[in-house]
Amino acid sequence: MxxxxxxxxxxxxxxxxxxxxxxxxxxxxxxxxxxxxxxxxxxxxxxxxxxxxxxxxxxxxxxxxxxxxxxxxxxxxxxxxxxxxxxxxxxxxxxxxxxxxxxxxxxxxxxxxxxxxxxxxxxxxxxxxxxxxxxxxxxxxxxxxxxxxxxxxxxxxxxxxxxGADHHRFSPDVDTSAVRALLAGREQGRHVIGIVAVLRSWKGHRVLLEACAQLAKELPDFILFIVGDGPLREHLPLWADELGIGERVVFAGHRDDVPACMKLMSVCVLPSLKNEATSQVMPQAMLVGTPVICSSAGGLTEVVHDGETGRVVPPGDAAALAAALRDCLSDPERSAAMARRAREHALAHLxxxxxxxxxxxxxxxxxxx
The missing domain is CATH 3.40.50.2000 (Glycogen Phosphorylase B;)
Structure with a gap:
């Protein structure tokens, strides 16, 4: 016994x-x-x-x-x-x-x-x-x-x-009405690039802002939706303004309705620079059915397989991240196919x-x- x-x-x-x-x-x-x-x-x-x-x-x-x-x-x-x-x-x-x-x-x-x-x-x-x-x-x-x-x-x-992630809570059928109210229509007709992470330096928010500044020159119809709180909460708006994309960024702070936030995203990004294990965020987004992009920091490549279940870029490489974002947003059919495979993989293993x-x-x- x-x-x-x-x-x-x-x-x-x-x-x-x-x-x-x-x-x-x-x-x-x-x-x-x-x-x-x-x-x-x-x-x-x-x-x-x-x-x-x-x-x-x-x-x-x-x-x-x-x-x-x-x-x-x-x-x-x-x-x-x-x-x-x-x-x-x-x-x-x-x-x-x-x-x-x-x-x-x-x-x-x-x-x-x-x-x-x-x-x-x-x-x-x-x-x-x-x-x-x-x-x-x-x-x-x-x-x-x-x-x-x-x-x-x-x-x-x-x-x-x-x-792993709760596949009952993180579902493609999640209600997004409260998050739509938060965005106040800014998402309509636009791509929503999102990140869910504690606002700390090694999560790569600065790299994501730089990538979005580069992307804005080629693909102007997007907003950046930042979910989370932390030590960088006062710095990120200043950096966004310095890069000329302040008006594109929505800072949501800490949210308990993370599944709904992820569902509204056209792509969920985790551009970590170091320290990541396998991440809780990537399996969550995969189960919701949202396309994902992450860096190769730590064990993220155990979860996201480049070109199969999402895109993987080198840590700290804003140009590579901008290119991956452009590819993801400009080819929605391919991104949706990767998201379907990602959800199947997450249901089986994550x-x-x-x-x-x-x-x-x-x-x-x-x-x-």
């Missing part, structure tokens, strides 16, 4: 982005399957508020450093107190604290690696990705392969679980249900070992 799974998540980050969204989505999905989930995080973090609002037990710990003994022993106490048999860690500092708490308390530890940034080989990498955790879940095959090949980690305990099933398989495996 499989033991009951009870998971204590840890998260050092105070921000809100794809990583934190994924943690919360997984916690909710596992709760629906009857599996206990709780989280330890910093008091001021966005995920603390989100988890509490969703009805999860939330414990605040300082996570002041890799060897923060107050946090390490606090995690061990929490896991024992709540009968948690897995500590699932997500960021650097909490992964050290969580792994040491697990070792001290005889509790299984799973380390998630969400980013594609390079991990420097050496003792620290061997400790946190090989010796301390019982398993590692990477958000993409390329991250797993990097850890195995460059950091000499045990391939038998490293798993690739790409982010659903949220598959993500949860694959993660559950790792939970069960570590408890069997």
């Amino acid at each position: 499989n033991p009951a799974i009870r998971v204590l998540h840890t998260e050092w980050s105070s921000g809100w982005g794809g990583q934190e969204i994924r943690i919360m989505a997984e916690m909710k999905a596992f709760r629906e399957r009857g599996i206990h989930m709780q989280i330890a995080c910093r008091k001021e973090s966005r995920i603390a508020a989100a988890a509490a609002e969703a009805g999860f037990r939330v414990d605040h710990l300082p996570f002041a450093g890799r060897l923060d003994f107050a946090t390490i022993f606090g995690l061990r106490r929490l896991a024992r107190e709540c009968d948690c048999n897995i500590i699932h860690t997500h960021s650097s500092k909490d992964s050290w604290c969580g792994a040491l708490a697990g070792k001290l308390g005889g509790i299984k530890v799973i380390r998630s690696r969400h980013l594609s940034s390079e991990v420097r080989p050496g003792l620290n990498a061997r400790l946190v990705y090989n010796w301390l955790p019982d398993a590692v879940i990477s958000s993409g095959r390329h991250i797993r392969d990097h850890l195995v090949d460059n950091c000499h980690c045990d391939p038998a305990r490293h798993y690739s679980v790409p982010a 659903t949220f249900d598959k993500q949860i099933d694959d993660t559950l398989a790792v939970y069960r495996q570590v408890l069997r070992d």
Whole structure:
């Protein structure tokens, strides 16, 4: 008989982005399957508020450093107190604290690696990705392969679980009326180039603005629809004005109706410069049926296959992105065919249900070992 799974998540980050969204989505999905989930995080973090609002037990710990003994022993106490048999860690500092708490308390530890940034080989990498955790879940095959090949980690305990999307929520049949009201008719008779991403530097918003400035010289009938919030929210309008396309750009801010936003887009773009795993945005847009263009940063090419399910361009190359946008918008039949193939691929390989099933398989495996 499989033991009951009870998971204590840890998260050092105070921000809100794809990583934190994924943690919360997984916690909710596992709760629906009857599996206990709780989280330890910093008091001021966005995920603390989100988890509490969703009805999860939330414990605040300082996570002041890799060897923060107050946090390490606090995690061990929490896991024992709540009968948690897995500590699932997500960021650097909490992964050290969580792994040491697990070792001290005889509790299984799973380390998630969400980013594609390079991990420097050496003792620290061997400790946190090989010796301390019982398993590692990477958000993409390329991250797993990097850890195995460059950091000499045990391939038998490293798993690739790409982010999936909810194919019920992200559907071609989504209602777009609220988003049309936001755009106030500006989309009528025009192409809508869209991006859904936290407004941070490495997401490539500046490159997209530069590409659109180039595209405007050849294909004037478009608007740029930017969905998201973040550190660059004050800079992007200034950059758009400097490039002469300010009047074309609609800044929507944070939106909860992302499927509807994507459905109104003629093309959804993710021009990331670095750090991407496999992205939650690309599978979402693919399931909605919107054509996609992304950069080749990180593991995005695991999701989007150039010329088959979308277009892929080099990171930071505004000219290449402008050319891909021009091709996509000027040949709608080819773009629609790629979008159909993309949706079929996403339904087969990139659903949220598959993500949860694959993660559950790792939970069960570590408890069997």
